[in-house]
Amino acid sequence: MNFEHYSYITDNDFKDYLFFSSGPKGRIKKGVVYTRIRDKPIVYNLAFGDVDPVTGEIDDNIISNNLDRDIVLATVANTIHDFCNRYGNHYIFATGSNPARTRLYQMNISRLLDEICIDFEVYGVIGDQEYKFQRNVNYDGFLVKRK
């Protein structure tokens, strides 16, 4: 994705990423974590959220509303590239922590689908079946794979 994005850090494990969102609400620390959840085919889960300044833990129930949605999304998309550079082009699964959050992810994917599809295959999951992602369809989760 050729969008503006934040600088982000990782270490040699390339599974944890941190960056700061910057906007009217100030600097908000964000984290992205990849965890292997299936073999054959290999699938990794992508967990993403704000790092709670009190607990130091990631939580995606926080709605930070820092008016930088696309920059944050582009940053997360860029971490997928770094992750795939290290581990290969495997499936990456993402879903929201609740239906509303999943719907929000879906709207963001729909809005940027043309751009995302330049680099990634995108699928929507409904129940036990995956489908090529289409706008205006509600999914339970999403799979992406770098081309």
Add this chain to the structure above:
Amino acid sequence: MPEVKKSTAKGGGPGKAIVVEKVDSHANDPFVVKKVARAKEMVSKLKFSDSLMK
């Protein structure tokens, strides 16, 4: 957050990460653990058509 800039990710894609010595892992955060458990359950049910198994 560490500010030590070591290098950028190497590989075939356009990754741009700043690689530092150590990033605190959030893999065991309760939210992440819960989410991974749910994701495992959802993904374990997926059939993955032949074309997607490549």
